[in-house]
Amino acid sequence: MKLAYLGVLAFILLATGWLEIVLRTRVYRRWKRLLITIAVPVVVFVIWDLYAISAGHWGFDSDTTTGIVLPGNLPIEELLFFIVIPIASVLSLEAVRSVKSWPVGDESTHAAGEAR
Amino acid sequence: MTYTQLAVIGVVVVVLIDLFVARTRLVTRRAFWVPYAIIVFFQLVTNGVLTGFAIVTYNGDVIIGESTPVNGPPPFIGEGRLAFAPVEDLLFGFALVLLSLVTWVWLGRRGIQRTPLAGPPIWRRDPEHAKPETASGSRVPGA
Numbered sequence: 001m002k003l004a005y006l007g008v009l010a011f012i013l014l015a016t017g018w019l020e021i022v023l024r025t026r027v028y029r030r031w032k033r034l035l036i037t038i039a040v041p042v043v044v045f046v047i048w049d050l051y052a053i054s055a056g057h058w059g060f061d062s063d064t065t066t067g068i069v070l071p072g073n074l075p076i077e078e079l080l081f082f083i084v085i086p087i088a089s090v091l092s093l094e095a096v097r098s099v100k101s102w103p104v105g106d107e108s109t110h111a112a113g114e115a116r
Numbered sequence: 117m118t119y120t121q122l123a124v125i126g127v128v129v130v131v132l133i134d135l136f137v138a139r140t141r142l143v144t145r146r147a148f149w150v151p152y153a154i155i156v157f158f159q160l161v162t163n164g165v166l167t168g169f170a171i172v173t174y175n176g177d178v179i180i181g182e183s184t185p186v187n188g189p190p191p192f193i194g195e196g197r198l199a200f201a202p203v204e205d206l207l208f209g210f211a212l213v214l215l216s217l218v219t220w221v222w223l224g225r226r227g228i229q230r231t232p233l234a235g236p237p238i239w240r241r242d243p244e245h246a247k248p249e250t251a252s253g254s255r256v257p258g259a
Contacts, residue, residue, distance in 0.1 A: 005171050008162050015158065025234045033220065033229035040219040041212055048122070057119045057178045064171040085209075086216035088158075092151040093217050098235030102147035105140050106224025 004064035005077040009084045016091040025094035027087070037090060042082045049078050118178040123207035130211045130218070138222040142214065152213060159209045160199040168192075168200035179204055 019025045027034055050072040052058055060075050068076040097104055117125075134142050142148035166172045168189045176183030180203060181196025191197045198206065224230045 004169065005166065008165055008171075012158070012162060021238070023235065023237045026232045027234075029232065030229040033223050036223055036228065037216060037220040041216045044215065045212055048126070052119065052122075055178070056175050058175065059173050061169075061171050061173065064169065082212070085212055086219075089151075089155060089213045089216045090220045092155050093148070093220070094234035096151045096154075097147060097233075098237055100147070100150070101235070102145065102150075104145065104147045104221055104224075105142070106221045106230055108230075 001064050002066055005060075005075070006066060006080075009077065009080050012084050012088050016088040019091045019095040019098075023095045023098040025091050025098055027091050027094050034087065034090065038083050038086045041086050042079070045082045046074065046079060049082075050074060119174070119202070119204045119208075120178065120180055123204040123211070126211040127207045127214075130215045134214060134218045138218050140218045140221045140225070142217055142221060148214075148217060151217075152210070155213055156206070156209065159206075160201075163201045163205055163209070164199035166201075167197075167205075174202050 020028050053073050060077075065075050065077055070076060070079060093104065096102070131143055134140050167174075167184070170184055170189065173184035174181075174190075179196060181190070184190050190200050192200055196203055
């Protein structure tokens with residue numbers, strides 16, 4: 001069961017990946033925007049995670065994780081978590097937009113109406 | 117600081133970023149809250165697996181509830197837990213999801229791959245979102 005945590009992450013990718021095809025979310029197709037999007041929460045939450053691990057807030061079961069650990073005792077699953085969740089979140093946002101067409105705020109550039 | 121304190125601060129900071137820094141104002145839009153409702157349901161399921169099987173364990177000194185027991189799962193609900201996970205995880209997840217979506221939308225507003233827009237679903241024949249040049253193109257052959 002070393003792959004349990006990884007399995008959860010794989011499930012999340014599968015459970016959201018079909019949206020790209022069936023709802024035409026076009027999130028993976030906009031991969032540059034997606035990569036930059038991922039980078040922001042990765043940096044912020046890896047820092048939080050490293051602090052929490054060092055302060056003993058939480059820990060990870062060695063029987064259900066791969067044992068591949070990054071500097072700072074960060075399991076590789078945790079880094080992947082902060083990549084997978086933003087992808088799933090954006091797919092969810094764009095899936096609802098595909099169906100409902102509610103305004104999200106990026107319908108045009110400089111949509112905030114700021115003086116330009 | 118405790119996880120409880122950090123989680124509250126995390127939510128406040130990200131909401132402030134949404135409203136006043138990126139000015140994406142997602143927390144004022146149903147286009148955010150409906151996807152978030154879907155996400156939080158799946159968070160309870162997947163995080164329930166991670167916490168119920170003690171893949172991730174918590175220290176009772178820094179959360180409202182008790183430490184993850186050495187033997188057996190933590191409470192399913194109550195004692196500071198919901199679906200086995202500390203309630204703090206709901207705040208942590210909200211901050212993570214909102215920060216991700218604020219970044220995504222902020223980039224779009226800056227013109228970074230704003231298009232192609234999402235939709236329509238494959239069961240809709242009329243691609244109302246599509247650019248004119250693709251609407252008459254290969255998407256719906258024979259239509």
